[in-house]
Amino acid sequence: MSLLEFARGPAIHASLIILVAGIFLRLLGVLVLTRGADLSRPRDAFGNFKGYRTVFSRAWPSSEFTTTTIYQTVMAYVFHISTLLVVVAIVPHIEFITSLTGLSWPGLPNFIGVALGTIALASLIALILRRLSNPAVYNSTLGDYVTWIIVALPLLTGLMAFAHVGLRYETMLALHILSAALLFAYMPFSKLMHAFWFIFSRAQSGLAYAHKGVRI
Amino acid sequence: MAYEATFGDVLRSQGVSRRAFLKFCSTTASLLALPAGTATAMAEALSETRRPSVIWLSFQECTGCTEALTRSHAPTIENLMFNFISLDYHHTLQAAAGEAAEHAREEAERENAGKYLVLVDGSVPMLEYCSTVAGISNKAMLEDACTNAAAVINIGTCSAYGGIPVAKPNPTQAVPVGHIIKDKPIVNVPGCPPMPLAITGVIAQYLTLGKLPELDHLGRPVAFFGENIHDRCYRRPFYDRGQFAETFDDEGARKGWCLYKLGCKAPVTYNACAHLKWNNGVSFPIQSGHGCLGCSEPGFWDMGGVYESVATGKFGDGTRLGAAALAGAALGAGAAVLARRKKAHVHEEDAG
Ligand code: SF4
Ligand code: SF4
Numbered sequence: 001m002s003l004l005e006f007a008r009g010p011a012i013h014a015s016l017i018i019l020v021a022g023i024f025l026r027l028l029g030v031l032v033l034t035r036g037a038d039l040s041r042p043r044d045a046f047g048n049f050k051g052y053r054t055v056f057s058r059a060w061p062s063s064e065f066t067t068t069t070i071y072q073t074v075m076a077y078v079f080h081i082s083t084l085l086v087v088v089a090i091v092p093h094i095e096f097i098t099s100l101t102g103l104s105w106p107g108l109p110n111f112i113g114v115a116l117g118t119i120a121l122a123s124l125i126a127l128i129l130r131r132l133s134n135p136a137v138y139n140s141t142l143g144d145y146v147t148w149i150i151v152a153l154p155l156l157t158g159l160m161a162f163a164h165v166g167l168r169y170e171t172m173l174a175l176h177i178l179s180a181a182l183l184f185a186y187m188p189f190s191k192l193m194h195a196f197w198f199i200f201s202r203a204q205s206g207l208a209y210a211h212k213g214v215r216i
Numbered sequence: 217m218a219y220e221a222t223f224g225d226v227l228r229s230q231g232v233s234r235r236a237f238l239k240f241c242s243t244t245a246s247l248l249a250l251p252a253g254t255a256t257a258m259a260e261a262l263s264e265t266r267r268p269s270v271i272w273l274s275f276q277e278c279t280g281c282t283e284a285l286t287r288s289h290a291p292t293i294e295n296l297m298f299n300f301i302s303l304d305y306h307h308t309l310q311a312a313a314g315e316a317a318e319h320a321r322e323e324a325e326r327e328n329a330g331k332y333l334v335l336v337d338g339s340v341p342m343l344e345y346c347s348t349v350a351g352i353s354n355k356a357m358l359e360d361a362c363t364n365a366a367a368v369i370n371i372g373t374c375s376a377y378g379g380i381p382v383a384k385p386n387p388t389q390a391v392p393v394g395h396i397i398k399d400k401p402i403v404n405v406p407g408c409p410p411m412p413l414a415i416t417g418v419i420a421q422y423l424t425l426g427k428l429p430e431l432d433h434l435g436r437p438v439a440f441f442g443e444n445i446h447d448r449c450y451r452r453p454f455y456d457r458g459q460f461a462e463t464f465d466d467e468g469a470r471k472g473w474c475l476y477k478l479g480c481k482a483p484v485t486y487n488a489c490a491h492l493k494w495n496n497g498v499s500f501p502i503q504s505g506h507g508c509l510g511c512s513e514p515g516f517w518d519m520g521g522v523y524e525s526v527a528t529g530k531f532g533d534g535t536r537l538g539a540a541a542l543a544g545a546a547l548g549a550g551a552a553v554l555a556r557r558k559k560a561h562v563h564e565e566d567a568g
Contacts, residue, residue: 021544
């Protein structure tokens with residue numbers, strides 16, 4: 001079995017199984033634990049509504065913090081949007097998703113894919129540089145760096161494979177798929193679960209504050 | 217002793233001009249990346265060559281490789297050379313039959329011990345009764361023929377990597393030649409069929425320079441298999457622009473757009489099709505509108521459907537993923553319920 005056969009066969013399959021099982025395990029494992037409703041009378045009758053609104057309103061820092069956080073906010077947006085586009089809008093990825101789900105949609109031209117991947121990687125580097133230069137702010141753990149590497153690898157190998165540079169294409173493609181497999185398997189058990197948690201945690205804070213009448 | 221014709225005699229008798237022959241030699245020399253000036257030397261040496269002894273063994277194969285070499289319209293130098301070298305023993309082409317044929321092989325092996333080449337097309341079944349010639353199993357014949365051979369050249373993907381006979385479920389337990397012969401230099405010239413020029417190029421180099429070409433990690437001559445077809449494909453600009461044919465008769469197909477979505481395997485295939493082309497440089501599969509099958513790569517028949525793109529995952533359907541979702545959900549909910557109970561229990565104890 002060649003490396004590519006291993007990567008796009010058992011490796012990616014196993015990682016997807018871990019990803020799906022892991023996401024459900026973590027989601028239910030935490031959501032089933034939630035406390036019952038707060039029985040006290042809410043100070044704000046629109047508490048629930050405001051709670052849900054927080055999911056969106058917290059997508060940008062409050063004006064007081066804009067200046068201090070502008071760098072990482074912008075970089076994080078650039079990173080998340082370009083990564084998302086690369087994941088769902090380049091043709092090889094669409095082909096993979098189609099083979100799994102039967103769904104398909106038009107893709108972006110490859111040169112735009114390369115540009116987006118480069119932007120994603122550059123913004124990820126910009127973010128780690130800030131983390132490294134502000135240890136006191138971030139209080140990083142080893143896990144943060146491991147996560148950064150696991151996220152950066154598929155971008156790097158994907159760009160190299162896509163642009164046909166580095167090792168032979170089939171090897172780069174295999175490494176790319178393997179790095180994605182690593183990301184999939186790691187995702188549910190790491191901070192990357194914020195892809196799901198952000199909705200619940202924002203809503204939860206919004207609800208709690210609104211219930212107590214805090215202006216949000 | 218009867219006069220043995222040289223290759224030059226053969227060419228002259230077939231009316232091949234010296235000019236055409238020199239052209240063939242310089243193409244071959246430049247493809248093999250041999251230094252300038254080698255072409256003339258190669259032409260001299262080749263035309264002086266007397267028939268080298270070549271034993272051509274055909275095992276589990278479809279004869280397509282032989283066909284590719286011999287059935288071109290005009291008598292090309294490739295097939296003249298092929299006729300010239302393959303007179304001792306070739307299952308399909310030799311005049312002799314039955315025991316006489318087997319004697320010819322044994323005699324050639326004895327007379328040219330240490331000097332002859334063994335060319336093989338077809339894979340070798342480990343269930344030996346699945347393929348025999350004159351009552352001799354393929355494996356036994358291969359081992360016997362290779363004992364005193366100078367080198368082995370695998371013609372086609374079946375002898376090089378197993379090819380179609382090895383495709384799942386491999387009912388004959390077929391293996392490529394390299395699994396059986398370990399102590400001889402082996403050159404793989406894969407393809408289904410291989411490019412005629414690649415076959416003759418390897419042989420011409422061996423006949424004139426007495427050495428085998430530089431090989432890649434899969435035992436293929438770098439000169440012919442060093443380049444990725446996708447890197448050489450004239451449809452590559454459409455790939456880069458994201459213009460793909462979606463079906464074989466849509467507008468994209470008519471405009472000659474990239475065939476990636478229609479299953480073209482060229483991005484993971486190394487062969488000379490895109491620059492040497494087939495039928496004396498007329499065309500090649502992608503040019504005629506069909507994606508590459510990856511025929512010069514190991515395991516090409518099991519690389520997924522012909523029309524499945526390179527990016528497709530190779531693990532069947534998503535059933536297991538659905539099961540994983542259910543299992544994960546059950547496990548997560550179960551763990552949470554247990555944790556709640558435990559917490560309630562602790563509360564009770566605290567209260568009591
Ligand atoms: S047709 Fe095949 S080889 Fe040519 S550019 Fe498209 S994918 Fe590459
Ligand atoms: S284009 Fe691909 S499948 Fe066709 S002959 Fe060349 S290597 Fe084989």
